[in-house]
Amino acid sequence: MAKKRKTREQKILADARHNFSHTFTGQTPLTVKTQPLIISPMLTQNAPKIVALNQYPYLVKDLRKTALLTLGIFIFQIILFTLLRNHVLIIPGISY
Secondary structure, eight states: OOOOOOOHHHHHHHHHHHTOOOOOOSSOOOOOOOOOOOOOHHHHHHSOOOOOOOSOHHHHHHHHHHHHHHHHHHHHHHHHHHHHHTTSSOOTTOOO
16 A cells, blocks of 8 residues: 655645754743633534544454464464373473
């Protein structure tokens, strides 16, 4: 999957963010007082409902593959341990 390229505006904003420097003046920082946001019931009833679509459609498929592979390895380890413990399978240097 191709990498999403940054636009010119995003590059300019990133450059400005990277070149930002803090200067200490010895004064206390300014405090900003904000008022609490009040949402009226009428606005919430008429608001459109937003349905979040899956932004990563490959994620579920990858997680399923990872879970199956992990489960397979775990089952193989249990079977191998059982065979070694009951001396059905003998591997030199390993004793149970």
